[in-house]
Amino acid sequence: ILNVEQSPQSLHVQEGDSTNFTCSFPSSNFYALHWYRWETAKSPEALFVMTLNGDEKKKGRISATLNTKEGYSYLYIKGSQPEDSATYLCAFHYNTNAGKSTFGDGTTLTVKP
Amino acid sequence: EAQVTQNPRYLITVTGKKLTVTCSQNMNHEYMSWYRQDPGLGLRQIYYSMNVEVTDKGDVPEGYKVSRKEKRNFPLILESPSPNQTSLYFCASSLLDGNEQFFGPGTRLTVL
Numbered sequence: 432i433l434n435v436e437q438s439p440q441s442l443h444v445q446e447g448d449s450t451n452f453t454c455s456f457p458s459s460n461f462y463a464l465h466w467y468r469w470e471t472a473k474s475p476e477a478l479f480v481m482t483l484n485g486d487e488k489k490k491g492r493i494s495a496t497l498n499t500k501e502g503y504s505y506l507y508i509k510g511s512q513p514e515d516s517a518t519y520l521c522a523f524h525y526n527t528n529a530g531k532s533t534f535g536d537g538t539t540l541t542v543k544p
Numbered sequence: 545e546a547q548v549t550q551n552p553r554y555l556i557t558v559t560g561k562k563l564t565v566t567c568s569q570n571m572n573h574e575y576m577s578w579y580r581q582d583p584g585l586g587l588r589q590i591y592y593s594m595n596v597e598v599t600d601k602g603d604v605p606e607g608y609k610v611s612r613k614e615k616r617n618f619p620l621i622l623e624s625p626s627p628n629q630t631s632l633y634f635c636a637s638s639l640l641d642g643n644e645q646f647f648g649p650g651t652r653l654t655v656l
Contacts, residue, residue, distance in 0.1 A: 435586075437586075462642055463642045465644060465645070467645075474634065474647035474648060474649055474650060475587070475634070475645075475647050476647070477644035477645065477646075480642075480643065480644045482642075520586055520587065522587075522645075524641070524642050528600075530575060530577075530592045530593075530594045530600060530641040530642075531589065531592065531600070531602060531603075532577070532589055532592075532602075533589070533603065534579075534586035534587040534588070534589075535586050536584065536585055536586040537586050
């Protein structure tokens, strides 16, 4: 099992703070990197699919960057709101077998009003 | 409505009693996958299917079986469940492998 690591494991911020998390993955055999948002008692929902080195994606206040050469992706949330509270998961897909995916353990974000 | 459905949503069973968790998608997706989620851990892939009659092992396939006889259905079979298979299970599908995945609502399984 290849290692996909997310840091920090948890994060507590105040409403209005900006924050970011990291997903580290193997720099070889890269096919795609996905970010998912997972709220308590719900199912994970896709945020971004990133495939190219240097990719930057944005959805509202959330954005992500990708560096496949060094094996990391950052997720940024600008001006955090309580509704951003969730666990954020990244998933690495292999180019030798794109059907196989390895998830990180997630970063749990709590935004206090 | 485009969705992935799983049944049952909750199940309590006993060791050794065969069970099947069904998964169905109505989006004509080629790719389907099963994951389990345990406290403090992310999702771990059990099995996946790239297309009808094509299945392959994920990272934690021991104790599970799957089949993909039709494009829309991808059942997860536990032939002889054990307590260490107590977990939250998610089925997911995507148009093709590597595309964003759509997850079902989850099945919480307890094996006594």
